[in-house]
Amino acid sequence: MRSERFGLWALLIVTMVWGTTFPAMKLLSAQLDALQIIWLRFAIALLVLAPLWRGMRRNERLWGCALGLLLFLAFWLQIEGLARTSSNRNAFVTGLNVLVVPIIAMLVLGRRYGWRLWAACAMACVGMVLMFHENEPWNLGDTLTLASTFFYAIYILALEECSRRNRDFPLRATRMAAAQATMMCLASTLLLLSREEGLSW
Secondary structure, three states: OHHHHHHHHHHHHHHHHHHHHHHHHHHHHOOOOHHHHHHHHHHHHHHHHHHHHOOOOHHHHHHHHHHHHHHHHHHHHHHHHHOOOOHHHHHHHHHOHHHHHHHHHHHHHOOOOOHHHHHHHHHHHHHHHHHHHHOOOOOHHHHHHHHHHHHHHHHHHHHHHHHHHOOOOOOOHHHHHHHHHHHHHHHHHHHHHHOOOOOOO
16 A cells, blocks of 8 residues: 555656656757757667666567657657647647557457546547637647657557566566667667758757
8 A cells, every 4th residue: 555655656746747848848849859859868868878788688678679669759749749739738638648548458458448438538528629629729739749649558558568578577667768768869860860951950
């Protein structure tokens, strides 16, 4: 019970910190594009986490890189969306992943959920109608953000599957984070190099 309560408080604190990133990223997106932001964030993270590659197990590398690719796609679409819509709308649509996760699990994995899920979906739809009716209509930024929500949901389900498959030999979160940061930095670097302007800022 104590560990569960601690976990809930930890999630609450993480959510509060995460919420502050939306206006910050909105300001940053006016100066840099999505790929540059991702590269900068995860290049710094990789510098800190690089020593953790030493002693990393094969499963940690494979799962970490696979999860990193999903997270990269989610980040990229979300930041591209944020550059084209308001931070409030971006945060609201991104937050819908709490509903998208069980819906995907139900449709793809055959899981069953009760009426509470559908009630939550109905309330989310009402919230979207109120937000997008009174302000600007649905735009490209909102569509990109919604697409990112699906990748966040797939990431969460993949992380759950990773934990289930490696239950006998649990993977270390710090090593996984190092592998994910590497994949995100690598993916953004390759895409930046493929552009005409390359890595120029």
